[in-house]
Amino acid sequence: NFMLTQPHSVSESPGKTVTISCTRSSGSIASNYVQWYQQRPGSAPTTVIYEDNQRPSGVPDRFSGSIDSSSNSASLTISGLKTEDEADYYCQSYDSSPWVFGGGTKLTVL
Amino acid sequence: EVQLVESGGGLVKPGGSLRLSCAASGFTFSSYSMNWVRQAPGKGLEWVSSISSSSSYIYYADSVKGRFTISRDNAKNSLYLQMNSLRAEDTAVYYCARGIVGATGADYWGQGTLVTVSS
Numbered sequence: 001n002f003m004l005t006q007p008h009s010v011s012e013s014p015g016k017t018v019t020i021s022c023t024r025s026s027g028s029i030a031s032n033y034v035q036w037y038q039q040r041p042g043s044a045p046t047t048v049i050y051e052d053n054q055r056p057s058g059v060p061d062r063f064s065g066s067i068d069s070s071s072n073s074a075s076l077t078i079s080g081l082k083t084e085d086e087a088d089y090y091c092q093s094y095d096s097s098p099w100v101f102g103g104g105t106k107l108t109v110l
Numbered sequence: 111e112v113q114l115v116e117s118g119g120g121l122v123k124p125g126g127s128l129r130l131s132c133a134a135s136g137f138t139f140s141s142y143s144m145n146w147v148r149q150a151p152g153k154g155l156e157w158v159s160s161i162s163s164s165s166s167y168i169y170y171a172d173s174v175k176g177r178f179t180i181s182r183d184n185a186k187n188s189l190y191l192q193m194n195s196l197r198a199e200d201t202a203v204y205y206c207a208r209g210i211v212g213a214t215g216a217d218y219w220g221q222g223t224l225v226t227v228s229s
Contacts, residue, residue: 032214033214033215035210035213035215035216037155037219039155044205044219044220044221044222045147045155045205045207045216045219046219047215047216047217047218047219050210050213050215050217051210051212051213090154090155092215093214093215094214098157098160098214099145099147099160099214099215100157101154101155101156101157102154103154104154
């Protein structure tokens, strides 16, 4: 099995760009798709990126996903930050043992 | 519009049982895998179980294997989670989530139902 490691928290100002990383401990990050989920306080998760870099309908193009094989990590980038983007963000991938989640990153927009 | 509505949560004593349901609408339920994911108070997301569209493939997290049973009724557009031998550490909000076609993850989530295991 493998682990996905995310920073515990990040903060940035409105209008700026922030990137949240998700590093896979073993096996290639490119071997299995990575998803990103947003969870606002008191709400259920929603999907903001699936299959590494695909946005579900309704998710603004300020959200983008990518993978980097050299660092064996995935990234979620949010540009033009808004206060409504303040939330917990979780990466998720899989291998033979379905569904591995990262520990989550708390994004503060201040 | 895709909707997933969980029900069946509540307070149960350690060792007790509970059955969660998830009513799906707005899509062809029988074409999608379905999943349960939970979140303990103040903690992160934890995958619990997955079931393929025709129930041919079923998976469980090690933490619930042998105690929980996932099932579905495609005629009723419903997903279930039978939880037996409940423990305090099973206390969590349980989310129903639709599987992504071609990948292992979720594209739509329900609002969740709270399960509290306490004496």
